[in-house]
Amino acid sequence: MSLLEAKRLEKHYGDHVVLERLDFRVDAGEFVTLVGASGCGKTTFLKMLLGTERISRGSLTLDERPIPDEPGPDRGVVFQKYSVFPHLTVLGNVMIAEELRQSRWLGKSFGAARRHARDKAMARIREVGLSDALGKYPHELSGGMQQRLAIAQALMMRPRILLLDEPFGALDPGIRQDMHELILRLWQDQQLTIFMITHDLKEAFALGTRLWVFDKLRHDPQAPQAYGATITYDLPIAQRQPPQDLKASLAERGLKTLTQETLL
Ligand SMILES: Nc1ncnc2c1ncn2[C@@H]1O[C@H](COP(=O)(O)OP(=O)(O)OP(=O)(O)O)[C@@H](O)[C@H]1O
Ligand SMILES: [Mg+2]
Incomplete structure (x- = not known):
């Protein structure tokens, strides 16, 4: 049984489709890292897992039950700022x-x-x-x-699930390394399932067991809000290094600007 499962999950704000066609299963103990262009809906996605944003369509289940529509002790969250x-x-x-x-x-x-x-x-x-x-x-x-x-x-x-929204984005690289060690230790010791948003692809590969790239597959230049982002890559990270073809592919798709100090 998967811990979390989404089927045809969508999130809209009025006419603005932010996320669409999300289908996934995540097992307990996975460490999913999320990357994608600014404004593509990563934080919105995390908030649906947290229970502070409702889903618009499709289903999102935790232990095969609809995700609670309020935060609970089983889900902890850390934002880049203002968490304390x-x-x-x-x-x-x-x-x-x-x-x-x-x-x-x-x-x-x-x-x-x-x-x-x-x-x-x-x-x-x-x-x-x-x-x-x-x-x-x-x-x-x-x-x-x-x-x-x-x-x-x-x-x-x-909590069983830890949600991290660019938690180390504002920190110096040296300090970030210490934080990576901390988070990996906590993940292992407490058998957490982690979702972490980052703008740093290197960080995504260094920490995750699985990488998701959020991007739009459909575009209407006349109606930019008509289509939302989805998970365009769902990669297991075994070797913890980005494969060459992913780098090329992300660059082609204009995702180069995602990361300044990273591998691309
Ligand atoms: N409460 C809201 N009401 C209306 N629109 C919203 C709301 N929250 C987010 N949005 C819109 O949804 C889209 C996705 O926002 P979100 O914050 O999830 O992006 P993001 O991928 O986390 O971006 P960033 O990398 O800059 O943090 C944006 O266009 C944003 O304006
Ligand atoms: Mg965000």
């Missing part, structure tokens, strides 16, 4: 996920429940290497540390 709360410390940012769950209306928990949440949060913070920064606020952290914090927050509820 600026007014909360490192510890507060990670605890908040559990506190919100425990008392949805109050946003605070008490006594034993709070101690439990604190222990859990400390463990997650240790996993991402931020134990020395428990009392710091996000603005006191480097970009890499902020993304470590966002990852700890996303993993607080022990």
